[in-house]
Amino acid sequence: xxxxxxxxxRVKTVEALPSAIRQAIDLLADADADMGELxxxxxxxxxxxxxxxxxxxxxxxxxxxTITSLREAVxxxxxxxxxxxxxxxxxxxxxRAEIKGYGLPRGMLLEHSVVTAVAARTVARELGLTAPDxxxxxxxxxxxxxxxxxxxxEVDAAPILDIVTRRGLSFEEAExxxxxxxxxxxxxxxxxxxxLPESIVYVVRWRLKTEQAPRRNLALDLVHMGSALAMMTGxxxxxxxxxxxxxxxxxxxxxxxxxxxxxxLASVIASLDEVRxxxx
Amino acid sequence: MQQVIxxxxxxxxxxxxxxxxxxxxxxxxxxxxxxxxxxxxxxGLIHCLLPLSTSSPLRAQENPxxxxxxGVGTMLKTLFRMGATRESIILKAAGGxxxxxxxxxxxxxxxxxxxxxxxxxxxxTLAAAEFGGSIPRGxxxxxxxxxxxxxxxxxxxxx
Numbered sequence: 001x002x003x004x005x006x007x008x009x010r011v012k013t014v015e016a017l018p019s020a021i022r023q024a025i026d027l028l029a030d031a032d033a034d035m036g037e038l039x040x041x042x043x044x045x046x047x048x049x050x051x052x053x054x055x056x057x058x059x060x061x062x063x064x065x066t067i068t069s070l071r072e073a074v075x076x077x078x079x080x081x082x083x084x085x086x087x088x089x090x091x092x093x094x095x096r097a098e099i100k101g102y103g104l105p106r107g108m109l110l111e112h113s114v115v116t117a118v119a120a121r122t123v124a125r126e127l128g129l130t131a132p133d134x135x136x137x138x139x140x141x142x143x144x145x146x147x148x149x150x151x152x153x154e155v156d157a158a159p160i161l162d163i164v165t166r167r168g169l170s171f172e173e174a175e176x177x178x179x180x181x182x183x184x185x186x187x188x189x190x191x192x193x194x195x196l197p198e199s200i201v202y203v204v205r206w207r208l209k210t211e212q213a214p215r216r217n218l219a220l221d222l223v224h225m226g227s228a229l230a231m232m233t234g235x236x237x238x239x240x241x242x243x244x245x246x247x248x249x250x251x252x253x254x255x256x257x258x259x260x261x262x263x264x265l266a267s268v269i270a271s272l273d274e275v276r277x278x279x280x
Numbered sequence: 281m282q283q284v285i286x287x288x289x290x291x292x293x294x295x296x297x298x299x300x301x302x303x304x305x306x307x308x309x310x311x312x313x314x315x316x317x318x319x320x321x322x323x324g325l326i327h328c329l330l331p332l333s334t335s336s337p338l339r340a341q342e343n344p345x346x347x348x349x350x351g352v353g354t355m356l357k358t359l360f361r362m363g364a365t366r367e368s369i370i371l372k373a374a375g376g377x378x379x380x381x382x383x384x385x386x387x388x389x390x391x392x393x394x395x396x397x398x399x400x401x402x403x404x405t406l407a408a409a410e411f412g413g414s415i416p417r418g419x420x421x422x423x424x425x426x427x428x429x430x431x432x433x434x435x436x437x438x439x
Contacts, residue, residue: 103433170380231379232387233289233329234308234416239433242308242379242414251384261385262335266346269289269329270339 004180011148011189020045021090025195028083035079039070042086051089052082060274061085084137087196091141092279101150101157102238109147110279112236113140118275119268120219120226126264127255132219138203139223141196145187145204146238155179157239164243171243172208184208210250221250229265287312287325290346292355294324295423296362303420307375309388311395311411312419313352314372314439316426320363323423326355330387331394348394353402371404372428372439374419376411388412408439 001009016022023041027033043049049070055061056073067073073082095110102109117139124131149155163174172182188205203220206213210224228246231237251257256264287293287304295302302325304312316323326345333340333347344350359369376392378385392411399406410417410430418431419439428439 164380168381228379228385232309232385234306234310234375234377235289237306237308237416241416242377244379245381246379246384248384258385258387259335262330262387265329265387266336266339269346 002180007149007179007181007186008189011186011193014148014190014193017090017194018045018048020048021086022195024083024086025197028079028197029195035074036071038079038082039074042070048086048089052086055085055089055278056082058274058278060271060278080133084133087200088137088140088279091144094147095144097147097151099146099150099238101155102146102240103157104146104150104236104238108236108238109143110236111276112230112238113143114275114279115233115235115268115272116140116142116223116226116230118226118271119229119264120222122264122267122271123225123229123254123256123260124222126260126267129218129222129254131222132199134197134199134203135219135222138200138219139226141187141191141200142204142207142223142227143183143187144190145183145185148186148190149175149179149183150238161239161243170208170245171240174243182208208244210247216253221254224250225254225256225261229261229268232265233269287327289327290329290343290351292324292326292345292351292358294322294355294358294362296320296322298424300423301420302423303418305418307417307419308377309375309391311348311373311375311388311391312417313355313395314419314421314428315355315359315364315369316421316423316428317359317364317369318426319365319368320359321423322359322362322364323421323426324355324359325419325421326351327419328352328391328395331390348391349398352395352398356404366404369404370407370426371399372408373406374410374417374430374439377413377415377417380414410439 098106099109117136120139160174160178175182188201191201203223231242282299284301285293304327310329312327314325328348328351329346331348333350340350344354376388378388420429429436
């Protein structure tokens with residue numbers, strides 16, 4: 001078995017998501033499903049319910065602080081939006097751990113992921129674009145492959161960084177050279193294993209390689225740029241550093257120039273505390 | 281007793297208490313400037329996100345520390361009011377990283393350039409600096425001795 005096959009096989013052994021989320025995924029995949037059922041499924045998990053209500057009522061997600069039940073959230077925000085926030089709440093706990101392989105102390109992967117998610121939405125807002133519903137959640141999950149490589153497999157970053165330096169490769173290219181697979185592909189495989197929606201898996205899979213993606217996608221471009229902004233802040237950045245390449249084509253498609261990027265960066269930092277508190 | 285004071289992004293802290301340690305953790309493209317006066321024994325640390333306040337003038341009014349051109353001068357004026365002088369103050373800086381092969385945005389390089397130009401225009405020089413590359417850095421000032429250290433990937437060295 002090659003190292004790549006070994007890693008992708010390991011993905012399939014990662015613990016499943018909470019049962020309420022798995023049931024919600026099944027429900028949303030069924031075109032004939034009753035969306036009122038979504039609220040009933042989540043309400044069986046009180047912790048998850050409280051966390052989803054906290055998000056839907058936050059001013060950041062446009063809430064009015066008056067939604068008291070998931071049933072009401074589904075009616076007022078729509079099942080799609082509630083589902084996205086449900087996934088975010090369900091996956092966040094496994095992003096708090098220390099990720100040794102990437103030199104990330106406890107909480108830092110989540111910190112970086114929150115910054116990425118806020119940045120993706122901020123870029124859209126600053127450019128007057130409507131971010132697709134899954135943009136925030138896809139950005140939040142975009143680094144999840146690091147959990148598999150950096151925790152379960154405890155991959156040694158030293159030879160990867162050595163290639164980055166010697167051959168001038170980006171970090172994910174160096175991961176492919178050493179391991180046969182990079183953390184973005186591993187992350188997408190994990191989300192597929194969890195049967196998350198294809199729209200999210202697609203963004204995570206191609207986040208670092210937007211120009212190789214089979215089709216153009218607004219959420220993908222937003223998350224790609226959100227990821228670049230997050231790295232520039234330095235928040236939750238591990239051993240991989242800023243060793244990734246932003247795509248000029250993605251910036252052009254979005255209409256993002258240096259001035260727009262800097263305005264967005266300032267807005268990201270201004271709204272971070274509020275969003276951090278939502279996921280604390 | 282030693283107290284560690286954390287300087288967040290777009291933030292600045294000063295101290296005149298011997299033993300205080302001013303530290304900032306996440307300099308990506310941002311630049312950090314540590315200032316210490318060995319005679320007045322006062323120190324300050326700033327973490328600037330962006331080079332010029334022209335990108336967001338309103339935010340600069342709310343928080344001048346977000347920008348190099350408004351923040352660094354504000355920190356120096358604060359330290360001068362605390363007894364530091366332009367003749368004895370020692371400045372050290374770090375940060376200004378950029379993404380690899382970045383032909384697109386050069387915020388790190390621009391932060392560095394604006395800082396150097398600003399200091400030069402006002403007759404200040406950097407006693408030490410570590411800029412650029414594609415690595416995040418932490419910057420720490422020990423106010424009792426003026427020692428400044430840079431930390432990258434868990435490894436710390438003096439600047």
